[in-house]
Amino acid sequence: MVTAMHSSTERSGRTGRPRSVEADAAILGATRDALVELGWSKLTLGDVATRAGVAKTTLYRRWAGKNELVVDAVAVLFDELELPDLGSLAADVEDVVLQFARLLERPETRTALMAVVSESTRDDALRARIRSSIVERQKRLVLEGRQRAQERGELPVQSDDEAAARTADLIFDVVAGAVVHRSLVSAEPVDRAWAASFVRLLLNGLTHV
Amino acid sequence: MVTAMHSSTERSGRTGRPRSVEADAAILGATRDALVELGWSKLTLGDVATRAGVAKTTLYRRWAGKNELVVDAVAVLFDELELPDLGSLAADVEDVVLQFARLLERPETRTALMAVVSESTRDDALRARIRSSIVERQKRLVLEGRQRAQERGELPVQSDDEAAARTADLIFDVVAGAVVHRSLVSAEPVDRAWAASFVRLLLNGLTHV
Amino acid sequence: MVTAMHSSTERSGRTGRPRSVEADAAILGATRDALVELGWSKLTLGDVATRAGVAKTTLYRRWAGKNELVVDAVAVLFDELELPDLGSLAADVEDVVLQFARLLERPETRTALMAVVSESTRDDALRARIRSSIVERQKRLVLEGRQRAQERGELPVQSDDEAAARTADLIFDVVAGAVVHRSLVSAEPVDRAWAASFVRLLLNGLTHV
Amino acid sequence: MVTAMHSSTERSGRTGRPRSVEADAAILGATRDALVELGWSKLTLGDVATRAGVAKTTLYRRWAGKNELVVDAVAVLFDELELPDLGSLAADVEDVVLQFARLLERPETRTALMAVVSESTRDDALRARIRSSIVERQKRLVLEGRQRAQERGELPVQSDDEAAARTADLIFDVVAGAVVHRSLVSAEPVDRAWAASFVRLLLNGLTHV
DNA sequence: CCTTAAGCGAGACGGTACGTCGCGTCTTACG
């Protein structure tokens, strides 16, 4: 679960009516629903509040704006991704690629991810939120996959920790970037055939194809 | 050159006052300027019109909205990319990667590209416009690079044309996607070191690092 | 007929294509049609031009704007009014009152007359045009009616010409004003009963009712 | 006082921020000011809002459009009219006629009254608003004047209430119509001399002049 | 017959106002 994103969990002051606990979930759910129906650009906070059965003030008390709200609403979706153990690095990566592609086919993910990234180019706080809520959180997949491949002897162990981290970052950008670009920019399907040829390229390189 | 983007070049009817030819260039230039200053989300068509010394109606007469206008305004920037001949495939690719990274550092490209891609997930006409104006147009870099590498003997010649096209698409998505993801999503610098390690991975694959 | 309203009849210069003679009639007719359908406030000159099968430039070449055009288009309607000879002043006046009321029931007259009067409060040229095209032209009805009543011995002959003119103006304002106010402001029907009681008041005065 | 013109006085629901009470007065005042400066046709709601120190949306939340707003803004001016007691019916009527003429000389009344009447020919709701806010409200002058004249013995008492009401309506249309027509359509001054001859005609009739 | 010059249709142009929508803030009364 994504916790403590926008407000500390413990009560800061003692007095007064406590914040409704159901409201947060209702708002995030309503945000996802609205994203599916309307897409990023037509999503309005007033509409989200209405759908959630909540006043607009309640929403603004908890999130700074559309961007922050959508990041929180969407981040949790990426936690669905899981690295299977299919016996080989190639099979594992191919499976994750296809999982990720399925995720990007869902309208709420499709439209929201690029939009908040676009906004984040002018907003450092938003960029940090995206990194911590989505990017860093999902690097676990690369780390687990490498670990498992090393245990299987498919990949060598890098002794330099820093270099190993850089390599993990590189792989993450290549895999995530390629899938996102294929799916959203080139607007071509990420099917099993494409995934297979991508994994082949990733593992063996251009010169060994 | 980017021609006939939003209207056929030849006069459709012969009557009536012809459209001002200067206006198009002025509007696209003003759009780029406004993108630099304001970013995608604060860019308004009224402001663009004012900067271009043009009435808002003229702008709406030629483009359907913000998305279409920005695609046209930004597409031309990608034409700056050039494939150098540095003697080896690795050096050539590294150079293009760095050129592309420089392009993505410019505020107008940064903010606009992801935004229109995000919008395009809900708008087929916009997606098609992006593909024809940007994506397909820049695949030339992959094709030229492969041609040159094949002439040098660095890459084998693929006899199956269709398979060769699929490979070119794959390489394009991997290169462009990785750079975009590194630069905009991970929000880490694409410097010479990263470019070098990316090219190494691209050419040799994970298992040959 | 209303002639020489907006352009002198004789050709000023000699050369060049002469103005189309059908256009004037077509435009005025189209204006009346549009007034019936749309009313004053929704009537647009572009629409009138289209209905008349004429370019907007042609229209502007002949009239200065909406007000002037509508005055010319409507003025001719008031020429329909005729003073019958029904044997008594009371009967004659009652008949004209009812004719005038019928005229004011027509949508083009209803909506246009008050609108141009309203505009004329800020535009001296327009006020003059209304006076000469409509008001002065219809005073003939009062003059004829008085003449006939004097011949019948129903009204005394005023020897002072200036005073006689003032009286005619007064009667005109009272009759026209009462009918317009009843019909358009009070929005009550001008039927035979009302006309009869109005004529009784006009002829005998309040104190002799 | 003109009350409850466009919204009921009591709060309909009890929740939510109440409408600003100052705003109404500020808007109506700004409307009258703008009418004086600009006249009906150049008056814009955006400008009125600015003058009133109010957002355009606030204005649209309370009035349906220019017509309704102007009726409300102008109606109150007619409440200034007062029936003096100058000792005779003739003197009283003459005074009210001159008061009314002064009112119609004011630019806001001049331009607005005819304009809204013109619009009302196509808009039943507007017509009803004009009747209740202006016409019916000012009939009090006729009723009071007749009452006083009857007390003085200048006019007989009509026993039939319905007939008496019809006569009052008739007198109202004749007086108001004559003054409006003289002032706005004929565009001649309503001075003491004209008022005197009008009252003479009204009281004694054409045949007793 | 040919030039000349104005009229004409079409439609793009710079403007201005429109009436609406969403933003993020505020002011109520209630819990």
Added chain:
DNA sequence: CGTAAGACGCGACGTACCGTCTCGCTTAAGG
């Protein structure tokens, strides 16, 4: 103090007409 409700100031939207301005074509009269 949190909350639902909803009015507020603000600013951009996309549209509609305005009255003007090119265009290329048509239509006479005068040379």
